[in-house]
Amino acid sequence: MIDISESVMQFLLAFLVAGPLLGAVAALLPAPPGLKGKSPDQAVLRHGVTVTGAILVAAIVLALGFDHDQPSKMQATTDISWIPALDVRLHLGTDGISLPLLVLTALLTFLSALYSYSRPPTGPSPKAFVALLLVLESGTLATFAVLDLILFFLAFEMVLIPMYFLIARWGGGGRAEAAWKFILYTLLGSVIMLLGLLLIGIEAGTFDMVALATDNGRSLTTSVQVIAVLAIGIGLAVKTPMWPLHSWLPDAHTAAPTVGSVLLAGVLLKMGTYGFVRILLPAAPDGFRTFAPYLAAFAVVGIIYGSLACLALAGQGANGDLKRLIAYSSVGHMGFVLLGIATMTPTGVNGALFANVAHGLITGLLFFLVGGLKDRTGSTDLDTLAKEAGAALYGRAPRLGALFAFAAVASLGLPGLAGFWGEMLALFGAFEPAEGLSRPAFLTFMAIGAFGTLLTAAYLLVMVRRVCMGAVPQDAPALTDVRLREFAAWTPLVVLTVVAGLWPKALLGLTDPAVQQLLSGGTR
């Protein structure tokens, strides 16, 4: 859109990865004079806002400087040799697939920092909180920006320790166990993924993702591809999470602090699906084709399972926790993403990438709202909140109630909002899967997935009814409605949800050419 010289673009992308790390180190040091603020805690939280804000600005400038006429071309690339012995290169770059995710990550982290500034996390000193948040941001941004398999693994691992501590130190009930579950599951997955990455790298003779995509699996035998896809797929599926490897997610979400949940759902889960699109589809297409029907089958089971679990949690007397409910809904939504990828068609993969971003926006907003609700009422337990009649949010805090209802209907895929396009395209893709995949099987998956959207609508509407509606009891304590700072943190998500819903081309125009190129083998 605007013309920015290549070297500035390179710097911006490198800054996205390195900037938060430097910020994390600075957060641990004492504040310099003049920036001390009212108290050390306030100073460090403000530091977090400043750094993530700078990163967001850099990401937006990068998106503006991105050549939108050639989204399939890697842009802002840096390629420096780092460890010649392992053939690891500091290869960074962004195209139409990763750019939206970079901006989404920068945005959600900034909003999280802003939210923490207005509501400091309950727990030990916020100094470490801010430092960990920044390391987490660096790791996720690096995952989307690197173009080297080993660096991808490094970035993938980098988020584990910060997230572990965010859950274990600032979380709610059952946090220690949930944090362990999170880190052990994902570590086991990612170490197995490493085996697959090494296998691909050693057999193909390069760890470079661009070279591997161009090669399109030609230098890998089918058996190597099958093993590699299995190993890498398990690692990514744990992260995504795919049913039946999802069981760490509900616990982690329930125990994590609000900001942790937002980033976990909004950004970390995307690392898994991004890996499927960026690495597996182009580098090992034959192996992927072998597993695509199974992936699709697991995906639709996940859709149904997630929805049924949510329905069970949403019912009266089920002791359902709102955060746990949204976590299970994530399993369902990520099922659509995986279904789209498994079709191996441009339509399906575009839908998957769209659903990825939409889920990040909507679920991020939902977790923020639930966090806000918890701050006000002290509970996220649906039965405690709603009692018999309903929590009557419309009556007691109309704006909060309206936002909540908005996020819920966006999540159920109301046409005109972001949640709609991704899931529809994923189902479309399943209607006509790529050559070599069984069409009857995918038609069945499509039918089941479509049924899943009905279930999704059902539980979200039940949730809205129980949280937002009902008569206002006489003796109910007053609830503060949405505060200005909260508005500031939530408005961007609302706006983007509407924009993406009404103008999907903004996003699809970016992803489509890149996806076409990846599926057809690097060079078109």
Next chain:
Amino acid sequence: MSSLVQSVDWLAIAPPTIAAVVGLVVLVADLFVGETRKPLLGWFSVAGLAAATLMLLPLLDADRSTFCLVGDTGVCSYTADRFTLVIQFLVLGGALLAALLSVTALKDEGKRLPEGEYWFLFLSSAAGAALLPASRDLATLVVALEVASLPAFALVGLRHGDRKSSEAALKFFLSSVTATAVSLLGISFVYAATGTLHLTLVAERIQTVDGQLHTLAQTGVVLTLVGFAFKTAAVPFHFWVPDTYVGAPLPIAAYLSVIGKAVGFSGLILVTVVALPSYADVWGPALAVLAALTMTVGNVGALRQQTTRAYSAVRLLAWSSVGQAGYLLVPIAAAAYSDDAEKSIGATLAYALMYGAVNLGAFAVAALVGRAHRLNRVADYRGLYASNPLTALLLGFFLLCLAGLPPGIIGLFAKVTVFAAAVDAGLGWLTVVMAVNVVIALVYYLQWTALLFRAPEGRPVRHRLPAPLTAAIALTGVIGIALSGAPQLVLRFTDTGLF
């Protein structure tokens, strides 16, 4: 007939020789130095080890050999090639760090540890360990192994009037001597079958062994390996480790965890890759199984440690060192299957250098905390961040390096090279076992790390940092962080010729 008098390349043999000579000088000087001046012996030994390490520098330009067979050029008993220099650097550098820990430990123990004897034994063992990677015949190899081990038994049991210490020494001694006897028997079998002790000649002649001697040669190979497996504390020869580490003075435990391992696996590499490449189908699978067992037993043992048990920190490090030995064995086993054995061995060297630095760093912090908390329980580390933030951050970094997770980037890359060697060799099952082990290991490393940052119970005890400990912690920390930024520094050994 040429002269029987050989010219000795003194420069090539300088590193182990300096260590040995300084040891002798300290022993003699101990007789003449007054009580108040005893600490000087320690500093003199530290300087000697530093000098020995520095003497590796002039050897970098080219491979050197000495003590060669007269007439048969190219067959030598002592070779200073790249492999030798890397291991010597690990051994002497590691000994230097352990010596820094010892200076403080000796001061704290006062009369219970005799200084002169301590330093003499310490330097002798280091000299033997430095000689070992350079030896290229089986006799020198065994002599070096024993020079490295015998003083170590004495060091473990050196504490006067400590029953635990002498019991540990006895345990260590008996099991070690048995293993040595077994491997001597093996070497004699190999000698009987081939008629030579030189490794390169063994490698040539064992391929054309008389059919009748085949069983003898094979038995010899297996028995020889047993001895070296013991030194690396490979399962099932590991049971002496935890008790020995707890019973020994802490710097000696640190010394054994790095130098003891280096001795074991470098001997193993020489015997397998250099002397018996044609028997790869025997030792390859054996080492792979050994590696899998070792890492599993070590990590499960470490996992079972209760944080409140006495000496649990040292015990945990001891078990974890058994687990780490398993990872070290993986590339050696992979060398049997791969076309480029030196590349695999390079992965072991890279991993060992990383492990040496961060494990000694962890021991240095343990030595620091052990000064205030005699029992050195893992629970005593709770709240270390509140009292000594930098030390706690460094210990966290060391532990995460051992676990192989960022921010311990060098640990991650060292693991990646080990994995790569195994994947390259097609040892799929071993990589999966190792993957599971990495996860098990994370539990206890991360538990400990998390404890450092918890709020302290009661008032935090601020640990005063004596200069030698500070130096050791700072040095290992700087090495670890520098390597995390530039892993190529150690990983390049996977890329270059070693022998």
